[in-house]
Amino acid sequence: MQEVYYTFKGIIVERLEFLRNHLDDGFLSLKTTFDAMKIFTCNFKDIEEEALKAGILPLRYKRNQNTLSTQEQYSLFQSSVLIIGCGGLGGFVGEMLARIGVGNLIVCDGDVFEEHNLNRQNFSTPKTLGHFKAEVLKESLEAINPALHVKSIPHFFEPKTDAFLLDSVDVIVDALDNPELKCTLATLCQQKNKAFVHGAIAGYYSQFASCTTLEHLYKENGDGAEKKSGNPSFTVCFAAAIQSTEVVKLLLKKPHLHAPLMGDLWEYELISL
Amino acid sequence: MHILVKLFAQYREGRFKAEQRDYPEEATAQAIINELNLESVSPLGVLMVNGRHVDVSYLLKEGDEIALFPKVGGG
Numbered sequence: 001m002q003e004v005y006y007t008f009k010g011i012i013v014e015r016l017e018f019l020r021n022h023l024d025d026g027f028l029s030l031k032t033t034f035d036a037m038k039i040f041t042c043n044f045k046d047i048e049e050e051a052l053k054a055g056i057l058p059l060r061y062k063r064n065q066n067t068l069s070t071q072e073q074y075s076l077f078q079s080s081v082l083i084i085g086c087g088g089l090g091g092f093v094g095e096m097l098a099r100i101g102v103g104n105l106i107v108c109d110g111d112v113f114e115e116h117n118l119n120r121q122n123f124s125t126p127k128t129l130g131h132f133k134a135e136v137l138k139e140s141l142e143a144i145n146p147a148l149h150v151k152s153i154p155h156f157f158e159p160k161t162d163a164f165l166l167d168s169v170d171v172i173v174d175a176l177d178n179p180e181l182k183c184t185l186a187t188l189c190q191q192k193n194k195a196f197v198h199g200a201i202a203g204y205y206s207q208f209a210s211c212t213t214l215e216h217l218y219k220e221n222g223d224g225a226e227k228k229s230g231n232p233s234f235t236v237c238f239a240a241a242i243q244s245t246e247v248v249k250l251l252l253k254k255p256h257l258h259a260p261l262m263g264d265l266w267e268y269e270l271i272s273l
Numbered sequence: 274m275h276i277l278v279k280l281f282a283q284y285r286e287g288r289f290k291a292e293q294r295d296y297p298e299e300a301t302a303q304a305i306i307n308e309l310n311l312e313s314v315s316p317l318g319v320l321m322v323n324g325r326h327v328d329v330s331y332l333l334k335e336g337d338e339i340a341l342f343p344k345v346g347g348g
Contacts (some may be wrong), residue, residue: 089348133289177348200344205282216326217345220322224346227281228315231347260319262328262342269279273321 002205015040019051045103048147050078060145061101072252073101077147080104080166081253084157084185085175086133087111088231089199092240093123093173095097095249098141104149106165107139109134110156159184163192170248171195175240177226179218186214196249199243203229206239206263210246210256235265236248274298274335279303284316303329307339313324315343 015036016168028051037045052074057065061073065239079102081088086109092109111133113124121133123140138152143159153165157176166172172189174197176182182198189196190213198209198217202221202225242263249256262271276301277290288309302320306312306329319342322331335340 016288055347085348088348107316175348177335177346179344179346182346199348200345201347202343203283204314205343205345207345217319218342219318219320220312221330222316222344224344226345229283262281262319273319 015042016050019047019056021052023056024059026057027062028056029059033058039187045149045259048269049077049260055207058147064100068100068252076101076251077103079171080106080169081171081251082106082108082169082174083173084090084108085173085204086137086178087117087175088120088122088171088201088236089240089243090173090175091124091133091137092237093175093244093247094137094141094241095144096244098145098148098150100244100248101145101147102171102247102251103147104150104151106153106169107134107137107141108153108155108157108162108165109137110154119201120231120236125153129172132219157181157185159188163188166192166194169194169198169242171250173247174200175243179224180221183214186212197241197246197250200224200226201231201235201239202226204235204264204266206235206265207230208239208242208257208263209260210241210258212260228264235263238263238265240270247265274300274303274333276300276333276336277338278341279338280309281340282341282345283343284309284311286314286324286339296333298339299332301329302327302331305339306334309341310317311343314318318342318344 033047042260055070057070081102112130113128117124124138128136130153134152134154138150141150174182200207261271276296278294321340324338
């Protein structure tokens with residue numbers, strides 16, 4: 001329990017008690033959080049952590065109920081996820097994980113936003129063109145949810161030198177656009193016994209897999225079908241939604257994908273292999 | 274011999290979803306890929322015969338069901 005007190009009308013009040021006394025219909029509001037930050041000189045994350053630990057749900061998560069229990073919300077808050085690639089998939093996975101309340105994110109990409117990204121990549125706007133995707137993503141996610149800790153790594157993931165990044169996280173998200181590197185990352189995660197969520201898209205089509213190597217999904221060398229079919233916004237969002245669902249299921253030890261899944265938005269089919 | 278060929282995603286365009294087709298005895302999976310000119314669309318992503326992942330050198334048997342998916346790598 002936090003040893004933080006302040007004097008209110010001559011009465012010494014503990015921080016948690018302050019939060020409890022200022023709930024909004026049973027929930028912790030942003031206003032109370034900001035008030036507590038001033039009174040107790042602490043940061044947003046400290047307050048949200050203390051509330052969740054005590055079973056108090058921040059109001060921002062009200063509509064996560066009862067898909068998630070308050071205890072599960074606390075588990076997500078304590079979790080860490082590494083997102084490799086901050087383009088189409090990574091940008092939306094990042095936003096979904098931020099909004100649902102995953103507390104710690106590391107986002108890695110050495111690319112900057114370019115004009116041809118504007119058709120689909122979250123947080124790409126004429127103003128962010130030329131900016132590092134990883135840095136824009138960090139700023140945008142922390143603006144959405146100030147309780148998060150987001151670390152940006154604005155260089156391309158290099159398996160030999162960046163493998164240590166996998167050690168501190170609970171789940172790794174493959175949001176890369178390079179099949180060869182996807183396979184290398186999947187194998188690295190297997191070697192380190194780390195939960196891994198793969199996703200890829202091309203045109204109307206997408207594919208997913210969790211906690212497996214990927215050679216059986218990439219039989220032949222060469223460019224994927226996306227080089228001809230492109231990457232439309234709806235397929236990106238659909239694929240990012242499935243990847244985000246998998247991340248949450250893995251973090252909460254729920255049943256997750258045990259066979260690759262192929263998504264077809266032309267025929268509206270999901271095919272389990 | 275009769276083989277049920279199932280195509281997915283971009284491989285279907287201008288071809289078919291599923292067709293019962295005739296091939297000479299001991300045709301390989303690669304022979305079907307070549308016959309349908311699938312590599313002009315995309316390199317092969319997934320190859321399954323009777324629900325199991327196999328290599329392109331797999332020798333087909335009467336009644337086999339082959340499923341072919343293009344390579345999907347965008348992010």
